[in-house]
Amino acid sequence: MPGFLDDLLSNPALTTALWPALVETLLMVGIAGVATVVIGLPLGVVLFVTQPGGMAANRAVSVVLSGIIVNITRSVPYAILMVSLMPFTRFIVGTSIGPLAASVSLTIACVPFFARLVESGLRDVQPGKVDAAHAMGSTRAQTVWKVMLPEAMPSLVASVTTTLVTLIGYSAMAGLIGGGGLGRLAYNYGYQRFQPEVMLVVLVILVLFVQVVQLVGEAVVRRVDHR
Amino acid sequence: MIAVKDLKKVYHQANREIRALDGVTLEVPDDSVHGVIGQSGAGKSTLVRCLALLDRPTSGTVEINGVDLAHVRSSDLRRARRRLGVVFQHANLFDSRTIADNVAYPLELAGVERRERAAKVTELLGLVGLGDAAAAHPAQLSGGQRQRVGIARALATDPDVLLCDEPTSALDPRTTDEILDLIADIKARLGLAVLVITHEMHVVKRICDSVSLLEAGLVVESGPLAGVVGRLGGRLSEMLLQLPPAAPLPATLGATLEVLDTTQPGDTAALTAAERHFDADLPVLAGTVEHLDGTTFSRMRVLVPPSLDPAVVVSHLKGLGAESTISAPSIDEVA
Structure with missing residues (x-):
């Protein structure tokens, strides 16, 4: 057993390749996570307010955003989306490989997912609170910004957590197709070089990563939840 | 004073016309409480939504001190709304805000400065007997306390009219009386015109000076409390002085x-x-x-x-x- 452990600890896959791979994964998840929230939050709000019967009901916007863009993007499997986005990625970041390039497709895959979670979070705000906000003379923007988003905060934080966990999963997949990171490490060493122990280590790291994200997310929810 | 004239609200549902309000006329002078009583389906909710300007009435006017709220532009509407405080059945407080910040919300909208806001909030919480709950969140309060906060919030912009939508329907009998007494007390102190929409006769008996019976979108009986009660055979008299079968x-x-x-x-x-x-x-x-x-x-x-x-x-x-x-x-x- 000590022999196995020595082998493992002296394996260059772990001594030299693991750290950069971990950084790449963190980079991908970090960039895509921030971009997803920045784009997905307003998109979720727009989906909510433009739906039929919504605060700013707009059939055309609702059909295009919700019915076409979000639903279609969500029905394309990530691996396929990633490959098909390569020309677009090259146009945006100049290359189609590496963590930065992977962040583009990760963001595009996760924005509709997160936007839907935001939309349903807003839908769960009691209509009475929205009535109260209007009756006191709030504009629609004030109602969304000062009432609905704060009231939906626990659910929004939970949605960010869920989205990050999804992103971690996708990022490993992105590694296979040039994204780099832990996914590529596991594939190159664990699969192609028949080193299942490397695969196992990557697996453990990913599990720990998800656990940490989930725990932190739940702690923040408890902090912001006054219900 | 609030004067409602010939208020109508017609909904269209799958080629069917639903006349939720079919010409409601009411008048509540300052320093008095008027009750609108009706069973569910009578049009109470629609009346509240039209009076609170959450829905635009199909026709008719809602005048507060001579200004018709039903026909002002949306930009003026927000300003006009400050003349009308609304108390909701479930208080509808914002859980993410503290009690003080809930009461401060309408003041924020009105652009009142932070310091002035804090002073006003302290005054209002004192008025409803919750001076020590300022830092709490709504979830930490009882139903009756939440309704007190709802009343304080409705009074924040010094309205002339207080509209109460089933203010005690979610409360137990003892808390109901406390809240009703608070509303009557505030009316007397501030000289407000108070309109209470309810399905509970008890509310009418305890605080109303005058009352209207709403049925199928119409006011079928109306008058000062003593007048309607003293009319033998009248619907409100029957309801207020119920005999066993x-x-x-x-x-x-x-x-x-x-x-x-x-x-x-x-x-x-x-x-x-x-x-x-x-x-x-x-x-x-x-x-x-x-x-x-x-x-x-x-x-x-x-x-x-x-x-x-x-x-x-x-x-x-x-x-x-x-x-x-x-x-x-x-x-x-x-x-």
């Missing part, structure tokens, strides 16, 4: 009368006077007594013995100031 009696025992007596303190009850006059017992089979505005209203079901002509008793009671009618014949006579 009459048990069938054999006709040989005599006829039954429904009597409504209105007395001031010190007056002799008309029934007692009649018993002396006829030198006969007029047994009370059922009765309800309410004291409203210093007047006592007694509604009774009375048995008139066969030795007396019920019509003579009716006219004698009328001479004594009590309205009465002969009830429907008992089942024996029908058979």
Whole structure:
């Protein structure tokens, strides 16, 4: 057993390749996570307010955003989306490989997912609170910004957590197709070089990563939840 | 003062026209409480939504101190809304904000400065008896306390009119009375016109000066409380002075009368006077007594013995100031 452990600890896959791979994964998840929230939050709000019967009901916007863009993007499997986005990625970041390039497709895959979670979070705000906000003379923007988003905060934080966990999963997949990171490490060493122990280590790291994200997310929810 | 004139709201649903409000007219002067009572489906919710300007009425006007809110532009509407405070059934506080920040919300919208806001919030929380709850969150308060915060919030912009939508329907009887007394107290102190929409007779009895009965989108009865209660056979009178259902009696025992007596303190009850006059017992089979505005209203079901002509008793009671009618014949006579 000590022999196995020595082998493992002296394996260059772990001594030299693991750290950069971990950084790449963190980079991908970090960039895509921030971009997803920045784009997905307003998109979720727009989906909510433009739906039929919504605060700013707009059939055309609702059909295009919700019915076409979000639903279609969500029905394309990530691996396929990633490959098909390569020309677009090259146009945006100049290359189609590496963590930065992977962040583009990760963001595009996760924005509709997160936007839907935001939309349903807003839908769960009691209509009475929205009535109260209007009756006191709030504009629609004030109602969304000062009432609905704060009231939906626990659910929004939970949605960010869920989205990050999804992103971690996708990022490993992105590694296979040039994204780099832990996914590529596991594939190159664990699969192609028949080193299942490397695969196992990557697996453990990913599990720990998800656990940490989930725990932190739940702690923040408890902090912001006054219900 | 708030004046509602010929308010109509028509919804279109799958080619069907639903007249939720079919011409409601109401007037509530300053320093008074008007109750609108109705069963579910009568149009109460629609009335509240139209008065709170959450829905635009199809036609008609809602005037507060002469300004028609139903027809101002949306930009002016937000300013006009500050003249009207709304208290909701479930308080509808914002859980993410502290009690103080909930009360401060309308002041934030009005652009009141932070320091001035804090002073006003302290004053309002004192007014509703929750001075020490400022830093708490709504979830930490009881239902009654939450409703107090809702009232404080509704008063934040110094409105002229307070609109209360079923303010106590979610509360237990004791808390209900506390909240109703608070509303009456605030009305007296601030000279507000208060409109209370409710399905509970108790609310009307306890705090209303006048009352309207809403049915199928129409006000079918309206007037000062003493006026509507003293009208024998009136719907509101029946609702406010409810008698248990009459048990069938054999006709040989005599006829039954429904009597409504209105007395001031010190007056002799008309029934007692009649018993002396006829030198006969007029047994009370059922009765309800309410004291409203210093007047006592007694509604009774009375048995008139066969030795007396019920019509003579009716006219004698009328001479004594009590309205009465002969009830429907008992089942024996029908058979």
